[in-house]
Amino acid sequence: EDQVTQSPEALRLQEGESSSLNCSYTVSGLRGLFWYRQDPGKGPEFLFTLYSAGEEKEKERLKATLTKKESFLHITAPKPEDSATYLCAVQASGGATNKLIFGTGTLLAVQP
């Protein structure tokens, strides 16, 4: 069964304290891995798509990387406005073509 696991469930950082969020996946064949940011009561905001192992993408203080088993979202010198839930989702080659399988998310709190 296709599965996505995110860790930690929650993370509290001081402003400027860099860290990484993990997304581990077990799928029959990875077609794409997606990172989203979600603020409370809002819809997920798209951050990155990664397609193959070794790929990296960067946007401001965020950098996403991908291996054959997991993805990391690195946050460099975070600010309070980076506080949100970060969701990882995968598309697998088995099953419905474009169905997203989500992890349960990491709740990030950045304190000033």
Next chain:
Amino acid sequence: DTEVTQTPKHLVMGMTNKKSLKCEQHMGHRAMYWYKQKAKKPPELMFVYSYEKLSINESVPSRFSPECPNSSLLNLHLHALQPEDSALYLCASSQDDRPQETQYFGPGTRLLVL
């Protein structure tokens, strides 16, 4: 522009009411989705429309009825809902339904069923 809009933002309804949620996008996307998200849980796929045709129904109860009047609009008709249907309902769209296409989400409709 990657904007998906949803109305209303909030909805309160009784179990005997009929209401509709509306979703709109003007990005020329040909695939549109409905998701349900309970508190502190990830989004769960309900329906997928591809080129205005229903392509995926994730065994959703018939009290939820989707409709895609045209390529820009997606509706979700609600009837005889239960309190456990209270959730954030998210609409999303993508260029088409091919794998690897990014899905862009709207802000959601917060639904409370009394």
